[in-house]
Amino acid sequence: MWWTRLKALIVKELLAVLRDPKGRTVLIGPPIIQLLVFSYAATLEVTNVDLMVLNRDDGHWSREVVQQIGGSPTFRSIELASSPHEVRLAIDTQRVLAVLEIGPTFSRDIEAGRPAQVQIILDGRRSNASQIVSGYLGRIVGAVAAETPAGKRAASETIRVEARNWFNPNLTYQWFMVPNLVASIALLIGLIVTALSVARERELGTFDQLIVSPLRTHEILLGKLIPPMMIGLFHITIYILAAVFIFGVPLRGSLFLLYGSAIFYLAAVVGLGLFISALSMTQQQAILGAFLFMVPAMLLSGFATPIENMPSWLQPVTLINPLRYFLVIVKGVFLKDIPLAEVVHQTLPLCLIAIVTLSSAAWLFRRRLE
Amino acid sequence: MSAPATEPGTAPFVRLTAVTKRFGSAPPALDAVAGEIFGGRVTGLVGPDGAGKTTLMRLMTGLMLPDTGTIEVLGYDTGRDPASIQAAIGYMPQRFGLYEDLSVQENLDLYADLRGLPKTERSRTFGELLEFTDLARFTTRLAGKLSGGMKQKLGLACALLRKPRLLLLDEPGVGVDPISRRDLWKMVGNLRAEGIGVVWSTAYLEEAEACDHVFLLDKGRLMFSGPPAEMTGRVEHRVFRLSGIRGRRREALARLLEEEGVVDGVIQGEAIRLVMKPGLSPPLGDTADAADAAVTPPRFEDAFVDMLGGGPGGRSRLAETQREFAEGAGRPVIEARGLTKRFGDFTAADNITFDIPRGEIFGLLGPNGAGKSTTFKMLCGLLKPTAGEGRVAGFDLRRNAPEARNRLGYMAQKFSLYGDLSVIQNFNFFAGVYGLSGARKRERIGLMSEIFDFRTILDMSAKDLPLGLKQRLALACAVLHEPEVLFLDEPTSGVDPITRREFWTHINGLVEKGVTVLVTTHFMDEAEYCDRISLIYRGRSIALGSPDDMKARVASKDLPDPTMEDAFIALIQGSELKEAA
Amino acid sequence: MKAERKMAKAYEPAGRARRFAALVRKESYQVIRDPSSILIAFVLPLVLLFLFGYGVSLDTTRTRVALVVEEATPLTRDLAASFEASRYFSVVTGRDRREFEDDLVLGRVRGILVIPAGFAAEHAAGRHPSVQVIVDGSDPNTANFVQNYAQGAVANWERQRLSEGRTPPPAIAAEQRFWFNPQLTSRNFLVPGSIAIVMTLVGTLLTSLVVAREWERGTMEAMMATPVSAAELLAGKLLPYFVLGLASMTLCVLVAVFLFDVPFRGSVAALYALSATFLMPALGQGLLISAATKNQFLASQLALISAFLPAFLLSGFLFEINSMPTVIQWVTYAVPARYLIPSLQTVFLAGDIWPMFARSIAVMFLIGCMFFALAARSTRKRIG
Numbered sequence A: 001m002w003w004t005r006l007k008a009l010i011v012k013e014l015l016a017v018l019r020d021p022k023g024r025t026v027l028i029g030p031p032i033i034q035l036l037v038f039s040y041a042a043t044l045e046v047t048n049v050d051l052m053v054l055n056r057d058d059g060h061w062s063r064e065v066v067q068q069i070g071g072s073p074t075f076r077s078i079e080l081a082s083s084p085h086e087v088r089l090a091i092d093t094q095r096v097l098a099v100l101e102i103g104p105t106f107s108r109d110i111e112a113g114r115p116a117q118v119q120i121i122l123d124g125r126r127s128n129a130s131q132i133v134s135g136y137l138g139r140i141v142g143a144v145a146a147e148t149p150a151g152k153r154a155a156s157e158t159i160r161v162e163a164r165n166w167f168n169p170n171l172t173y174q175w176f177m178v179p180n181l182v183a184s185i186a187l188l189i190g191l192i193v194t195a196l197s198v199a200r201e202r203e204l205g206t207f208d209q210l211i212v213s214p215l216r217t218h219e220i221l222l223g224k225l226i227p228p229m230m231i232g233l234f235h236i237t238i239y240i241l242a243a244v245f246i247f248g249v250p251l252r253g254s255l256f257l258l259y260g261s262a263i264f265y266l267a268a269v270v271g272l273g274l275f276i277s278a279l280s281m282t283q284q285q286a287i288l289g290a291f292l293f294m295v296p297a298m299l300l301s302g303f304a305t306p307i308e309n310m311p312s313w314l315q316p317v318t319l320i321n322p323l324r325y326f327l328v329i330v331k332g333v334f335l336k337d338i339p340l341a342e343v344v345h346q347t348l349p350l351c352l353i354a355i356v357t358l359s360s361a362a363w364l365f366r367r368r369l370e
Numbered sequence B: 001m002s003a004p005a006t007e008p009g010t011a012p013f014v015r016l017t018a019v020t021k022r023f024g025s026a027p028p029a030l031d032a033v034a035g036e037i038f039g040g041r042v043t044g045l046v047g048p049d050g051a052g053k054t055t056l057m058r059l060m061t062g063l064m065l066p067d068t069g070t071i072e073v074l075g076y077d078t079g080r081d082p083a084s085i086q087a088a089i090g091y092m093p094q095r096f097g098l099y100e101d102l103s104v105q106e107n108l109d110l111y112a113d114l115r116g117l118p119k120t121e122r123s124r125t126f127g128e129l130l131e132f133t134d135l136a137r138f139t140t141r142l143a144g145k146l147s148g149g150m151k152q153k154l155g156l157a158c159a160l161l162r163k164p165r166l167l168l169l170d171e172p173g174v175g176v177d178p179i180s181r182r183d184l185w186k187m188v189g190n191l192r193a194e195g196i197g198v199v200w201s202t203a204y205l206e207e208a209e210a211c212d213h214v215f216l217l218d219k220g221r222l223m224f225s226g227p228p229a230e231m232t233g234r235v236e237h238r239v240f241r242l243s244g245i246r247g248r249r250r251e252a253l254a255r256l257l258e259e260e261g262v263v264d265g266v267i268q269g270e271a272i273r274l275v276m277k278p279g280l281s282p283p284l285g286d287t288a289d290a291a292d293a294a295v296t297p298p299r300f301e302d303a304f305v306d307m308l309g310g311g312p313g314g315r316s317r318l319a320e321t322q323r324e325f326a327e328g329a330g331r332p333v334i335e336a337r338g339l340t341k342r343f344g345d346f347t348a349a350d351n352i353t354f355d356i357p358r359g360e361i362f363g364l365l366g367p368n369g370a371g372k373s374t375t376f377k378m379l380c381g382l383l384k385p386t387a388g389e390g391r392v393a394g395f396d397l398r399r400n401a402p403e404a405r406n407r408l409g410y411m412a413q414k415f416s417l418y419g420d421l422s423v424i425q426n427f428n429f430f431a432g433v434y435g436l437s438g439a440r441k442r443e444r445i446g447l448m449s450e451i452f453d454f455r456t457i458l459d460m461s462a463k464d465l466p467l468g469l470k471q472r473l474a475l476a477c478a479v480l481h482e483p484e485v486l487f488l489d490e491p492t493s494g495v496d497p498i499t500r501r502e503f504w505t506h507i508n509g510l511v512e513k514g515v516t517v518l519v520t521t522h523f524m525d526e527a528e529y530c531d532r533i534s535l536i537y538r539g540r541s542i543a544l545g546s547p548d549d550m551k552a553r554v555a556s557k558d559l560p561d562p563t564m565e566d567a568f569i570a571l572i573q574g575s576e577l578k579e580a581a
Numbered sequence C: 001m002k003a004e005r006k007m008a009k010a011y012e013p014a015g016r017a018r019r020f021a022a023l024v025r026k027e028s029y030q031v032i033r034d035p036s037s038i039l040i041a042f043v044l045p046l047v048l049l050f051l052f053g054y055g056v057s058l059d060t061t062r063t064r065v066a067l068v069v070e071e072a073t074p075l076t077r078d079l080a081a082s083f084e085a086s087r088y089f090s091v092v093t094g095r096d097r098r099e100f101e102d103d104l105v106l107g108r109v110r111g112i113l114v115i116p117a118g119f120a121a122e123h124a125a126g127r128h129p130s131v132q133v134i135v136d137g138s139d140p141n142t143a144n145f146v147q148n149y150a151q152g153a154v155a156n157w158e159r160q161r162l163s164e165g166r167t168p169p170p171a172i173a174a175e176q177r178f179w180f181n182p183q184l185t186s187r188n189f190l191v192p193g194s195i196a197i198v199m200t201l202v203g204t205l206l207t208s209l210v211v212a213r214e215w216e217r218g219t220m221e222a223m224m225a226t227p228v229s230a231a232e233l234l235a236g237k238l239l240p241y242f243v244l245g246l247a248s249m250t251l252c253v254l255v256a257v258f259l260f261d262v263p264f265r266g267s268v269a270a271l272y273a274l275s276a277t278f279l280m281p282a283l284g285q286g287l288l289i290s291a292a293t294k295n296q297f298l299a300s301q302l303a304l305i306s307a308f309l310p311a312f313l314l315s316g317f318l319f320e321i322n323s324m325p326t327v328i329q330w331v332t333y334a335v336p337a338r339y340l341i342p343s344l345q346t347v348f349l350a351g352d353i354w355p356m357f358a359r360s361i362a363v364m365f366l367i368g369c370m371f372f373a374l375a376a377r378s379t380r381k382r383i384g
Helices: A002-019 A021-041 A060-071 A084-092 A106-111 A124-147 A149-155 A173-204 A206-212 A217-245 A255-279 A283-299 A315-320 A322-336 A340-368 B053-061 B082-088 B104-114 B119-133 B148-159 B178-193 B228-233 B249-258 B300-307 B317-321 B372-379 B423-433 B438-451 B467-479 B497-512 B547-554 B564-580 C002-010 C013-033 C035-055 C074-085 C098-105 C119-124 C140-164 C186-217 C219-224 C230-259 C268-293 C296-313 C326-332 C336-349 C354-378
Strands: A049-055 A075-081 A098-102 A116-123 A160-166 B014-021 B030-037 B042-046 B068-073 B089-092 B166-169 B197-202 B213-218 B221-226 B239-245 B262-268 B271-276 B290-295 B334-343 B346-356 B361-365 B387-392 B408-411 B485-489 B516-521 B532-537 B540-545 C063-069 C089-094 C111-115 C130-136 C172-179
Touching: A002 A021, A002 A173, A002 A217, A002 B423, A021 A173, A021 A217, A021 C296, A021 C326, A049 A060, A049 A084, A049 A124, A060 A075, A060 A098, A060 A106, A060 A124, A075 A084, A084 A098, A084 A116, A098 A124, A106 A116, A106 A149, A116 A124, A124 A149, A124 C172, A124 C186, A124 C336, A160 C140, A173 A206, A173 A217, A173 A255, A173 A283, A173 A322, A173 C140, A206 B408, A217 A255, A217 A340, A255 A283, A255 A322, A255 A340, A283 A322, A283 C035, A283 C296, A322 A340, B014 B053, B030 B053, B030 B068, B030 B213, B030 B221, B042 B053, B042 B178, B053 B068, B053 B082, B053 B089, B053 B166, B053 B197, B082 B089, B089 B148, B104 B119, B104 B148, B104 C013, B119 B148, B119 B178, B148 B166, B148 B178, B178 B197, B178 B564, B213 B228, B221 B228, B221 B300, B228 B300, B239 B249, B249 B262, B249 B271, B249 B497, B262 B300, B262 B497, B271 B300, B300 B497, B317 B438, B317 B497, B334 B372, B346 B372, B346 B387, B346 B532, B346 B540, B361 B372, B372 B387, B372 B485, B372 B516, B408 B467, B423 B438, B423 B467, B438 B467, B467 B485, B467 B497, B485 B497, B497 B516, B532 B547, B532 B564, B540 B547, B540 B564, B547 B564, C013 C035, C013 C230, C035 C186, C035 C230, C063 C074, C063 C098, C063 C140, C074 C089, C074 C111, C074 C119, C074 C140, C089 C098, C098 C111, C111 C140, C130 C140, C186 C219, C186 C230, C186 C268, C186 C296, C186 C336, C219 C230, C230 C268, C230 C354, C268 C296, C268 C336, C268 C354, C296 C336, C336 C354
Parallel strands: A049 A075, A049 A098, A116 C172, A160 C130, B042 B197, B042 B213, B089 B166, B166 B197, B361 B516, B361 B532, B408 B485, B485 B516, C063 C089, C063 C111
Antiparallel strands: A098 A116, B014 B030, B014 B068, B213 B221, B239 B271, B239 B290, B262 B271, B334 B346, B334 B387, B532 B540, C111 C130
């Protein structure tokens, strides 16, 4: 009997989202745009850099430096400047990101075995990119230095630093980004679908229909809980397929673990959505409420920047963020094949969040019905 | 302020020439409508929801253009010169166009500025309008916090700020109780006297009788244009009031409607009102259902139903297939014991008590905001009473009593099924929620789609159905699980008279099978269907009794045969006097 | 349209001014009385600013790494000490790399630095000993940082050792200078960028919601049936949100300068000129969205996808536009925030650089005009 009622409610919820053109748009449009924009545009790699060179040296070594830079795929164009004024203008107006300044005695110093110097001027307004470019330029200059007589002498003693990248040998950015998106799309969709489902029924007056029906409060909650979870699982699946077959991200761990923990993650997310939904009177409030939660949740999840880089007083705040835990699981399962114990370790907090949000949503609902 | 009075017979204010308007591939919203509207008259645009009234209004404002045909308003063509029209007309759209988060005064200021009312005239105009609308006490109140009737009056005041030559009012009577509606008509009457042309659109056919001229629209076609008396004249001497009904009047009506020669029939308290084919008179005598029949003055609705070819007949297949609930002498099916609801320091319902025995139709009647919806919601478990108790079939629905809720059917005021779901999906949902499955579910759904004629449109989205079908679907979903109690909240607002008759035929039939019905309404002819009525006013039940009781109570020498509306107004005014004393 | 122009002539300018003032007044009352406007215009900006000021920092400070010294010699201890002393690492030490492999898998350390057995012997023999850096590639950004810092620490250590032995310094020294933001404090460029996002939210999201609400509630219809022209209606709608956008920008700037100590080197005039121009396309886009959807839910979704997301991702705020695929780079030209963010960062960090501002202002103005033209076309005084 209860199963007949619940099934009817679940089928209705799914149909209500899928038959509504607006609902369909939201389920299909934004996820695709997000997948494309994030995975292709959101990269912290720096390429196609415009560089300016102010070369006051006419010797061999400065030409060597410029040539090496020109041969690097990182740089798109190299503009030659003739005066410090030009340098100032180019940096000020952001025509170039960096300027390499080579003094008049550069080649002579090298030939004479004296320490030579170059200056790299970088745009601190784009400090992230400048930092990376300064690293590139440093390496190129270092390579040239190794060929100089003095460099060759010193080279005999240098220590090599051998880097090995585990899990992602070429440090492909998309291998990082796409698993992250698997977790965040479920948050986005789960939250919006749930937050709207109750608010919409309130606005349309159908919520009263549910209350006068023989459905019990917990059945209504379950009926509101399961369909967004199914939709969330669907999106997770699509994104996993895209990750593996379009972006070539290796899937090293167990899908079983991933889906197992996804259920708890979605329960936590949907619980939050229901909580927001129970708090808001109108659809507009539900949308803004979901948005107001989503932005900080994304920023404080370890997605954009590692949690350990946040100030220590802010780090505890991230403990209530379900995205934080599921990000570790998704990335771990995809790239690192993390063991069961670790998945469980990350899933437990998700359970706790789910229990808290769901029971407070239930409590709020009961109160709202008074 | 005195606009030159335009005598009918001079140039018309609005001239419609073969106006057609379509939306998408649906049948035209307006189909070759032609006619003229004059100043100094109230012209009614009358017809059920979806007849094309709002579309015609919008076309006259120039906010929308016809596909073919032309509209001339005050000498300007709506296509070429909408701005000149908009400068000279007043328009109140269906949702009043008020800003709910602005106060009464701020709304007035806004529209005064927009309509260019000179500063010097303001205090006088505002004073007049506030007095006229009786809103002077509420100038600082937010418009969203006004009652429906007050919003309506404020909307009208905003449209009247700079006295327009033509005033377009889109359904000003919706959601307004009879008292406010009388006030509105009085206001409009004064404007007419000043020579202003008033267009008043309405789905209430009884409002048509108060107009000087009527355009009767149905499904986009102009069915009739002329003075309302001309319309009612068509059924003159064919309308009878049958009294001294033998047996149960609902059964009698059902039989009478099947008789040859009966065009239409409705219940009026203890009596039955019949419209007969020309030259025929109702069957009377010892074996017939009624003892007496008297010719009564026809109403607009009688004529309209006659024009549409008569009512739907008296048989309800729904009721015929319904199982019977034994008329036990036990406890009443619905009990309200001192139901009280307070919101803060506002008492929405105050100590309301009544019993409804099995097989009765009980009506909660009252102006908007009087507390009838609050009472209704407390009884069906949507609101928790502050004090007192409501029971349905012996259960308090608040206390998680799914077994009890399984026995009731609920039909909300506005269409509240799932619009994005198809007809069959709605059926499946409600069947599931009420625990029907397997063969029984298939059988009930099949039966409902057959009775209500949904078989060909099972896959249409509910929101795309015309209003009449929506209402049928709502009823079908509410009775799918054969409830023994039906809760109906304003069930037939805005519905065309044929569908409304069909609806009541089903309800009457179900009641005969022992189903108990609680209905809220501010529709006077719906009240007439009830066995008993509780008149709710300012949160209290000020009168309880049968419709005939109520009418008898207010009958006087001046008004020997009061209508339900007269009774309603007199009882409320009486209660106000008592309170003032 | 022609008829409207005729109307405008027929009405005296004073009437037009009064109508306009009335519309602005009405809108302002509504803003003040609606908590959700205040939420978006003042609370959300503070939350965002706060997160970018404290939470999201691209500066890697003290990454946790494991240090494995497989063989303890004076030389390896010395190298280990220099790793431990690095201000970029917080180091746990051990003897065997296998101790830490699980930690790397579980993300408890971001890398393992291994000084292998035989390091001292090889070094003494004048061969090239190597240090291994095993990093967690699942976060390429941090992985890069760990590699670079490890390299830097090794180079430092070598230089120190060599200079003690009077061996000459490196053949070519590259001296880096970061103009405008020498400490590379990420807050200094994130906070100005987030101001652009805040203005996008007020200008586009909030505006599209409130205009869509007028359509939904039917008040637009009542307005249109009055002598107000479509242009007055739109202008009356926009001015309050324009002011609100500038107000929330001002709040953000004050918080940025006084709470987060972001330098402000340009002029207030430039700040307002840029912000005011940016609000044109932002408001125009909001209007266009609401006129096209006439529905709050769709409007909010569209505003998020077409304004918020691009302002975040496709504006150069967090990600370098030059590094994006060409097709996406084309798209960024239509994103107004792309022009505002660098200019705002300049006003804060560099000062007034008018050639750059002039270009940004011109482009934003053009995009704004385009949006307004489209919005005006879809908000004619007609319904249905």
